[in-house]
Amino acid sequence: MNEKHILGISGGRDSAALAVYMQHFHPEIEMEYFFTDTGKELPEVMSFLGKLEGFLGKPIHALNPDRDFDFWLAEYNHFLPSPRTRWCTRQLKLRPMEKWLEKDLANGTIVHSYVAIRADEPQREGHQSTHSNMHVHFPLRDAGIDRKGVIDLLERFGVGQPDYYQWRSRSGCTFCFYQQKIEWVELHDRHRDKFDEAVAYEKTAHEHGSPFTWSQGESLLEIVEPERQAQIREDYAKRLARLRSKQRRNPLAALITEDVDDVYGANQDTACDVCSR
Template sequence: MAEHHVLGLSGGKDSAALAVFMRQHYPDLNIRYFFTDTGKELPEVYDFLGRLEGFLGRPIEYLNPHRDFDFWLRQYGHFLPSAQTRWCTRQLKLLPFKHWIRPLLQAGDIVNSYVAIRADEDHRDGMVAQHDNLVVKFPFRDHGVDRLGVLEILEASGLGLPKYYDWRSRSGCTFCFFQQKVEWVKLKRIHPEAFEEAKAYEKSAIEHGSPFTWSHRESLTELEKPERMAEIEADFEIRKQRELARRKPNPLRPVSCDPVEIDDLYYEEEGGGACLVCHK
């Protein structure tokens, strides 16, 4: 019976910090790093994964090279994924991982999967192992690493945060339905071609009878009107300043080390949240 160690990367900060953490604290483990590629990632994600790969000194295995978002969109009759019907996570993230480790489990081997749920995320459970030989581990919980700990790990490693964190709170598809409206506005400003592609998907979905739009109760055509974009950005800035004023200073951790994240400010009816396997 062989034993394997795998660590999934989303392109986000938590899983990247976990990879750094494991490399530094458990250098003797032969960890296989993998990334399930939807085919619709931000260019900043690929850039960050390339830099992370250089730090780790090991290749990152890219899964799902042939059945991308467009393939599964056709299979689902051009209906958009949504918080109610998350076929994108199921088909583009979970299924490729299960196919990847299936031969190992069938051979009777043990697969240890390391997941980047932090010590300050008691509300998250992570993936439930559906095989006796699949062991899900949470090193950050075991070692008490919280959100600021993640930022410190990335800063100390020289990697820092992925560039998209300047304007967005999540990795995953460019048109993730969990985005807040201000993130859609930023997508239009920074990657207008990706925004136009999302509009085209939305238009096709509506024509095929899909009940969902990407953004809650508002099409991207409505959202991109200049006056609406200005309204969304102004509202977000008010919420950001309110959150900054609410925070109590911590002499051990300056405010500058704990930036306000977009997910700290969401309205439940507007967005926020994420599929764990995409977001971490």
């Protein structure tokens, strides 16, 4: 019986660590790596994928959706995707993967999909296929590898972490709606063209009657008003100082890195598994 082993790379550290883990500890498995390119990825993501591809010594197949973001935005009446209506994940990430595997599954190939869910994420389920020939595996969870273990793997093998972790807590699209407000401010400063594109989408959505903005409660232009921007930066600095203060008092509970989500106590379980791993 034919078998196929696949591992989706998001551009984040968890899926990268899983790729490193599988290559080192299970070299007998002929793995196929893939990345679903929405065309809206951060430059840091694409740079990291090139570095990871060099380490793995084999290509990471780029799956390009047959319909781009603009097409689907029009299909959804210009309503922006949101945590409650994540059509971007469905149409730009999952759909291309399912289409890629469609022929293999139809001809009886057993597809083994390896998903980067860690041991410290027992509540996460990942993408579950309903096809009987599709089997999903969670090697990091099974091996007891948590967030610290993921970072240790990447550092141990010299891969490192994507540069965007210096200012952002997730991979995925430049205008991911799960971003904290400080991340929108940083996007404005670091990738102004990407920020302006997100503003344009927000404006078009408003003109078509959409009640949503990328960031809950205010538009992107409101976020980067000088006074508001200063307020967001001040709030972030205070929260970061409090987090570091707690770490000093209890060094055993110290975090390996201080992501934006750590600072705000955000629940990463609400993120899209396909995009943020």
